[in-house]
Amino acid sequence: MQMSESLDDLYRDVILDHYRRPRNQGLLPNPDLKSEGFNPFCGDQVVLTMTLDGAERIGEVGFEGEGCSISQASASMLAAHLGGRTLDEADALVRVFKGVMQGEELAPEQEEALGEIAALQGVREFPIRVKCALLGWTTLQDAIADYRKR
Amino acid sequence: MYDVERVRADFPILSREVNGVPLVYLDNAATSQKPAPVIAALVDYYERHNANVHRGAHALAVEATTAYEEARAKVAAFINAPSPENVIFVRNTTEAINLVAGAWAAERLRPGDRIVSTEIEHHSNLVPWQHAARTSGAELRLLAMADDYTLDLSDLDALLSANARLVALTHSSNVLGTITPVKAITDAARRAGARVLVDGAQSVPHLPVDVQDIGCDFLAFSGHKMLGPMGVGALYVSPDAMEEMGPFLRGGEMVLEVTYADASWAPPPMKFEAGTPNVADAIALGAAVDYLGALGMANVREHEIALTAYALERFRELEEAETYGPADLSIRGGVVSFSLGGVHPHDISQALDSCGVAIRAGHHCAMPLVRSRLNVPATARASFYLYNTEAEVDALVSALKRTLEYFGDADVRKPR
Numbered sequence: 001m002q003m004s005e006s007l008d009d010l011y012r013d014v015i016l017d018h019y020r021r022p023r024n025q026g027l028l029p030n031p032d033l034k035s036e037g038f039n040p041f042c043g044d045q046v047v048l049t050m051t052l053d054g055a056e057r058i059g060e061v062g063f064e065g066e067g068c069s070i071s072q073a074s075a076s077m078l079a080a081h082l083g084g085r086t087l088d089e090a091d092a093l094v095r096v097f098k099g100v101m102q103g104e105e106l107a108p109e110q111e112e113a114l115g116e117i118a119a120l121q122g123v124r125e126f127p128i129r130v131k132c133a134l135l136g137w138t139t140l141q142d143a144i145a146d147y148r149k150r
Numbered sequence: 151m152y153d154v155e156r157v158r159a160d161f162p163i164l165s166r167e168v169n170g171v172p173l174v175y176l177d178n179a180a181t182s183q184k185p186a187p188v189i190a191a192l193v194d195y196y197e198r199h200n201a202n203v204h205r206g207a208h209a210l211a212v213e214a215t216t217a218y219e220e221a222r223a224k225v226a227a228f229i230n231a232p233s234p235e236n237v238i239f240v241r242n243t244t245e246a247i248n249l250v251a252g253a254w255a256a257e258r259l260r261p262g263d264r265i266v267s268t269e270i271e272h273h274s275n276l277v278p279w280q281h282a283a284r285t286s287g288a289e290l291r292l293l294a295m296a297d298d299y300t301l302d303l304s305d306l307d308a309l310l311s312a313n314a315r316l317v318a319l320t321h322s323s324n325v326l327g328t329i330t331p332v333k334a335i336t337d338a339a340r341r342a343g344a345r346v347l348v349d350g351a352q353s354v355p356h357l358p359v360d361v362q363d364i365g366c367d368f369l370a371f372s373g374h375k376m377l378g379p380m381g382v383g384a385l386y387v388s389p390d391a392m393e394e395m396g397p398f399l400r401g402g403e404m405v406l407e408v409t410y411a412d413a414s415w416a417p418p419p420m421k422f423e424a425g426t427p428n429v430a431d432a433i434a435l436g437a438a439v440d441y442l443g444a445l446g447m448a449n450v451r452e453h454e455i456a457l458t459a460y461a462l463e464r465f466r467e468l469e470e471a472e473t474y475g476p477a478d479l480s481i482r483g484g485v486v487s488f489s490l491g492g493v494h495p496h497d498i499s500q501a502l503d504s505c506g507v508a509i510r511a512g513h514h515c516a517m518p519l520v521r522s523r524l525n526v527p528a529t530a531r532a533s534f535y536l537y538n539t540e541a542e543v544d545a546l547v548s549a550l551k552r553t554l555e556y557f558g559d560a561d562v563r564k565p566r
Contacts, residue, residue, distance in 0.1 A: 006169070007504040007556070011497075016557070042496055042512050043520075043527045066527050068496035069557075132496065 009122035010129065011069065015077075019069040024079035028062040033147050037139030039131060044071040046136045048079070048143055056087045063136070070120075070129050075136030077117050087144050094137050101130045152449045158537045160185040160441075171506035174542045179324045179352060179485055179533035180510050181374045184438075188377055191437035195430040203429050204403060204420070218429050221436030222419070225384050228439045229350075229369060230360040236392065238385045238419040239432050243351040244274040246370030246385035247318070249422060250347055251278040253398040254368075254391065255316065261287030264314045266344070268293040268301055268330070269523055270323045273515045275349040275370075279318055288315070295523050299326045299476045306335065310342035317346045321353035325514045325524075325531070326475040327458070327485030329353065336365045345391055351375060355535070356454060356483050358447040367391035376442060378435035382428045392418050399424035450536045454484035457534045457543065461486050464547045470554060474524055484534035487514070487524075490550060493557045495530040501556055505549035509533075 027034075031049035038045050044067030051059040061079045065072050082090055096110055100121055111118045123133045158164050163183045166173050175183060195217070201210035203218045223234040231237055240246045259265070265279050269292050283290040291309050296302040301319075310317070317339040322329045336346045347368035353359055354369070355376035361369050369386040373379060387395065397404060397415055404424040406414040415421045442450065459479055465471050470491030476482045490498055495511035502509055510531045513520040520529060532546055 007501060010500065011556070043517070044496075045527075068494040070496075126500070129496075129500070 006125060010126050012119040012122060014116050014119045015073040016069065018073035018076040018080075022063075022065075022072060022076040024061050024063055024076065026062045027064055028060055031062075033143040035139050035143035035146060037135050037142065039067070039071070039135055042067070042132070044068060044132060044135055046071065046075045046139045048075070048136065048139045050082065050143065052087070052147075058082050058085050058087070058090060065136075067135070068129075068132050070123060070132040071135045074120055074133045075139070077120070078136045078140060081115065081117060082140070087147070090140065091144055094141050097137050098134065100124070101134055152445075152453050154453065154537065154539055157445070158539075160187070161537055162186060162189070164537060168506040168508070169504050174505075174507040174545045176532040176534065176538065176542065176546060177508045177510050178375070178535035178538070179514075179531065181380065182355060182377050182535055183537070184379065185377055185441050187441055188379065188434050188437045191434040192379060192430055195433050200430070202426055214429055217433045217436075218427070221432045221439075224436040224439045226386075228443065229354065229386055230362050231386050232362065232389065235418055236386055236389065238387065238422045239427055240370075240383045240385050241381055241428070242372040242374070242383040243272075243349060243370045246368075246383055247274055247278050247347065247349065249385055249398045250368050250370070250387075251282045253395040253422065254345070255279075255282040255286065257396045258394055259283075259286035259288045259315060262313055263288040264309070264312060265290045266293065266309045266314055266317045266319075266339075267291075268319050269295045270299075270301065270326060270328060270330075270519055271318075271320055271516065272324055272349065272351065273517065274351075275318055275320060275347075276518075279316075293319070295519070299323075299328050299474060300481065301328070301330055301335075303331070303335075306338055310338055310344060314339070314342050314344040317344050318349070319347075320349040320351075321359070322350075322356065322483045322485075323475075323516075323519075324352050324485065324533075325487050325516045325519055325529070327483040327487075328476050329357070329481045329483055332366065333364050340365065352483055352485070355442075356447075357451040361386050361388070373431065373435040373438065376435075376438055378438035379431040382431035382435050384435075385422075387418070395422075397424070398422050401425055403427070445536060453536055454534055455479050455482075457538055457540065458482060458484045458486065460540050461532065461534070461543045461546070464543055467547065468550055468554070471550070474529060484538075485531060486533070487529040487531045489526055489529055490554065493553060495528040497557060498530045498550070498553055501553040502546070502549045505545070505552065507546050507549045509546070 028049040032052040033050040036047045046065040048063045050061050061082045063079045120133050123129050161183050199213040201214040203215040222237050226234040226237045279290050294302040321332050339346045345367040348366045350369045350371040354371040367388040372383040401424045404421050406416050472489050474487045499511035512528050
């Protein structure tokens with residue numbers, strides 16, 4: 001009996017690395033944006049905090065969470081890649097990532113823009129885990145929507 | 151002598167492969183697989199007898215009605231109900247419990263009354279009572295779980311002392327495997343004048359259940375967890391409790407006489423089976439009951455106790471594993487909920503799947519129990535049935551060892 005190769009497509013090394021050593025761990029004390037995501041089906045949780053400068057550019061990012069490797073690694077990768085992006089750019093990134101999870105193929109320049117996040121493409125082969133990968137991203141979308149409603 | 155290999159041969163699905171390896175199906179608390187006679191009963195019904203029941207004098211209608219009512223009689227005999235009229239066909243356990251909430255509790259509960267349930271319930275035996283309490287003005291109180299994963303009965307008399315009208319409890323926990331002392335609790339509830347609903351979703355498929363021996367007023371269970379098809383279940387109602395129930399759903403099939411202004415109700419069980427029922431699945435449930443009866447429920451129970459003992463023994467090899475459930479196997483069903491170091495249950499489940507081993511991961515529809523009493527966000531759960539083998543337990547344990555290797559130092563991660 002052995003773990004199938006397809007399992008390695010899901011749990012790429014970079015994903016397991018983010019799971020074991022999550023980046024941007026810890027909530028910021030005075031965030032400009034904050035949102036909590038919860039997946040009621042599996043109990044996975046992500047809390048995301050960010051600071052903004054005057055031009056709606058993301059400064060610091062901190063997250064905490066609890067859940068499976070895919071949900072937590074995806075949130076860690078997201079958190080690590082948000083700093084320096086404007087909210088519009090972050091929003092665009094979410095839309096690209098959601099498209100990928102829904103089966104859209106990436107153009108080479110999109111894949112390059114996603115960087116290590118592109119490793120999560122393998123999740124598509126495991127439809128039940130797509131919602132895990134998306135948790136941090138929908139949490140970010142909620143945070144941006146809340147901010148813009150203010 | 152219980153011949154598990156002969157039993158397995160009756161289940162076509164058990165010979166399939168998953169991910170290139172033989173299926174090891176250990177998610178029986180979620181749903182059971184189906185033996186050939188149950189599948190054949192479904193096909194036979196639709197190929198030869200399909201017609202609507204309780205109406206029409208043509209041959210097919212008579213055959214369908216006869217088979218449907220025979221199935222009711224089989225299910226009634228299986229749980230030793232006094233009469234087939236005490237068995238109402240429903241979709242599943244959840245619907246059965248909602249039927250009691252809608253047809254009994256909504257009629258009988260008054261402000262100040264008390265519903266007593268427990269901390270180890272499935273959502274389906276908790277959420278309807280939260281709603282019933284809210285809408286009637288009754289209060290909902292819970293028997294606590296003790297440290298050994300059994301119910302703490304020290305509060306029982308106090309909880310039953312004042313205006314307790316209903317006790318709703320599981321017979322066997324889908325998370326812990328705990329088999330509750332339903333008979334003793336029913337006796338105590340009777341003395342206090344309360345009715346008793348037993349959630350038999352995890353007991354009726356796995357051990358001998360006798361409603362007259364227990365003395366309960368309601369017993370709810372699903373067909374699909376006991377070799378029957380999905381979409382049919384049953385609610386037993388005692389003759390006394392039946393008298394206290396109004397209709398559940400209103401419309402066709404459940405009426406005696408209808409005028410433009412009013413309607414009167416058919417006698418039970420028809421009164422509670424509005425609309426065209428799930429005839430084919432009820433008949434196939436009858437076939438499932440025949441199959442279980444031929445095996446003998448005491449034999450099924452004995453097989454599962456032996457398998458659970460073997461599994462718990464093998465789990466001791468896994469230093470990282472923690473299991474949740476009573477140590478005394480005489481009060482434990484074939485359920486092993488566990489955690490495995492820092493590997494998240496969903497990752498365990500995914501890794502096991504790649505070895506062909508099917509288990510469940512999550513809160514098992516018992517969110518407060520898992521999160522507030524076991525104090526974990528989720529557990530992994532292997533659950534056994536009459537066709538599982540020690541070799542399959544071995545496959546599970548090997549796959550868990552591989553999972554630990556695969557995720558390696560994942561348990562160095564300390565969330566918060």
